[in-house]
Amino acid sequence: MDKTSSFSSHEGKPIRCKAAICRKAGEALVIEEIHVYPPQAYEVRIKIICTTLCHTDLAFSKYNSGPVVRFPRILGHEAVGVVESIGEHVDGFKQGDVVLPVFHPHCEECRDCKSSKGNWCTRFAEDIVSNTRRYGMASRFKDSMGEDIHHFFFVSSFSEYTVVDIAHLVKISPEIPVDRAVLLSCGVSTGIGAAWKTADIEEGSTVAVFGLGAVGLAVGEGARLRGAAQIIGIDINPDKFALGKEFGFTDLVNPTLCGDKKISEVIKKIAGGGVDYSFECVGITSVLSEAFISTRTGTGKTVALGINPAAPTELHSFDLFRGKHVCGSLFGGLKPKLDIPVLVDRYLKKVYYLFAYSFVNAYKLYFISNLHELNLDSFITHELKFEDINKILLLFAFDLLEKGKSLPCILWMDKK
Numbered sequence: 001m002d003k004t005s006s007f008s009s010h011e012g013k014p015i016r017c018k019a020a021i022c023r024k025a026g027e028a029l030v031i032e033e034i035h036v037y038p039p040q041a042y043e044v045r046i047k048i049i050c051t052t053l054c055h056t057d058l059a060f061s062k063y064n065s066g067p068v069v070r071f072p073r074i075l076g077h078e079a080v081g082v083v084e085s086i087g088e089h090v091d092g093f094k095q096g097d098v099v100l101p102v103f104h105p106h107c108e109e110c111r112d113c114k115s116s117k118g119n120w121c122t123r124f125a126e127d128i129v130s131n132t133r134r135y136g137m138a139s140r141f142k143d144s145m146g147e148d149i150h151h152f153f154f155v156s157s158f159s160e161y162t163v164v165d166i167a168h169l170v171k172i173s174p175e176i177p178v179d180r181a182v183l184l185s186c187g188v189s190t191g192i193g194a195a196w197k198t199a200d201i202e203e204g205s206t207v208a209v210f211g212l213g214a215v216g217l218a219v220g221e222g223a224r225l226r227g228a229a230q231i232i233g234i235d236i237n238p239d240k241f242a243l244g245k246e247f248g249f250t251d252l253v254n255p256t257l258c259g260d261k262k263i264s265e266v267i268k269k270i271a272g273g274g275v276d277y278s279f280e281c282v283g284i285t286s287v288l289s290e291a292f293i294s295t296r297t298g299t300g301k302t303v304a305l306g307i308n309p310a311a312p313t314e315l316h317s318f319d320l321f322r323g324k325h326v327c328g329s330l331f332g333g334l335k336p337k338l339d340i341p342v343l344v345d346r347y348l349k350k351v352y353y354l355f356a357y358s359f360v361n362a363y364k365l366y367f368i369s370n371l372h373e374l375n376l377d378s379f380i381t382h383e384l385k386f387e388d389i390n391k392i393l394l395l396f397a398f399d400l401l402e403k404g405k406s407l408p409c410i411l412w413m414d415k416k
């Protein structure tokens with residue numbers, strides 16, 4: 001079926017559709033009919049196929065002050081969609097393309113986007129306040145009363161249609177199932193990128209990961225694929241340990257069960273003096289300090305991924321003199337347009353494992369299993385219909401997230 005045929009008739013006109021609107025901090029989202037205006041130059045209007053609900057959406061539905069807090073707004077920042085129409089000067093995208101919107105910009109033209117180092121787009125990344133990248137506070141959403149609705153992190157995927165700047169859009173292979181691709185829109189890419197790009201883990205390394213949500217588990221997956229010898233997972237919620245095993249963590253530690261020992265002492269003991277790499281994937285500064293202390297003197301590297309804008313961090317300068325490194329990583333150091341297609345390819349690539357079993361002097365049996373090289377399948381723990389977001393968002397999905405029982409929950413736009 002031609003994916004473009006059903007919705008291209010709206011080109012150049014507003015589309016009326018449903019969106020979940022966050023009207024006030026702490027209140028349940030309300031599904032309303034809205035108008036999504038046509039894309040302007042350098043913008044693309046996309047039909048969302050599925051989106052996720054994760055901790056960042058939860059946090060921003062509750063904050064009621066701060067520079068990026070505005071109401072009413074459409075949350076949602078991880079999604080997969082199909083291009084419905086394009087504005088002027090849009091190269092590289094056409095109707096029907098499968099695309100991934102990403103909160104982190106990649107203009108491809110500024111000095112930093114052109115450099116092979118880092119992923120900070122100096123042209124756009126400083127501005128986290130605007131609705132649209134090139135038009136400031138102009139919004140592409142209006143409610144039924146004609147009032148503007150604000151965007152969220154340049155994505156706003158809790159809507160059947162959204163408008164995204166091309167600096168925030170990645171074209172992906174239609175071969176990857178959309179419920180796997182959606183994971184690459186934020187947290188999972190961040191974790192894998194942090195392991196591969198920011199830390200650049202080598203084979204045989206020792207690694208500690210603090211916090212086993214989507215970001216931390218993805219760091220573990222990145223470390224596994226790099227051939228790390230020891231991957232230690234730390235979480236206060238033991239329910240996360242079964243998933244940790246699935247992702248190849250070699251040791252799992254609950255810091256609340258370490259008696260009077262600090263978690264850094266326990267990690268140093270397990271890793272014979274300290275880990276080569278540690279990752280903070282929680283967003284608590286005391287956890288960052290412990291992650292830092294857990295690394296090897298001389299060469300240890302700590303990567304801060306958890307976000308806690310309010311709290312200052314204390315690190316002992318003597319440790320820094322002794323060669324320990326610490327750095328932060330936004331979107332895992334990945335340049336979205338270059339690196340997400342690589343992750344898609346690694347998922348699509350199949351690997352074969354050979355298992356040999358020998359029986360008493362007689363038979364040998366060989367089993368070959370055909371698995372995806374990059375494990376995205378295990379990240380899927382819960383799926384919901386988008387239309388149920390109103391009823392169950394605060395009661396069910398967010399509750400699951402807050403109690404740590406769910407990884408990002410996938411919301412399907414069209415599923416009945």
Ligand code: NAD
Nearest residue numbers: 190211212213214215235236237281282283306307330331
């Ligand atoms: P999550 O809430 O799903 O996972 C956090 C995990 O940390 C949970 O399993 C929780 O039980 C555990 N935890 C809580 N307190 C702990 C403690 N004291 N010690 C050890 N574990 C503890 O979150 P997530 O979606 O995986 O995101 C993790 C962090 O990364 C968040 O702060 C998020 O905002 C941030 N994030 C950063 C980027 C980036 O680009 N740097 C991108 C996405 C998310």
Ligand code: ZN
Nearest residue numbers: 107110113121
């Ligand atoms: Zn740039």
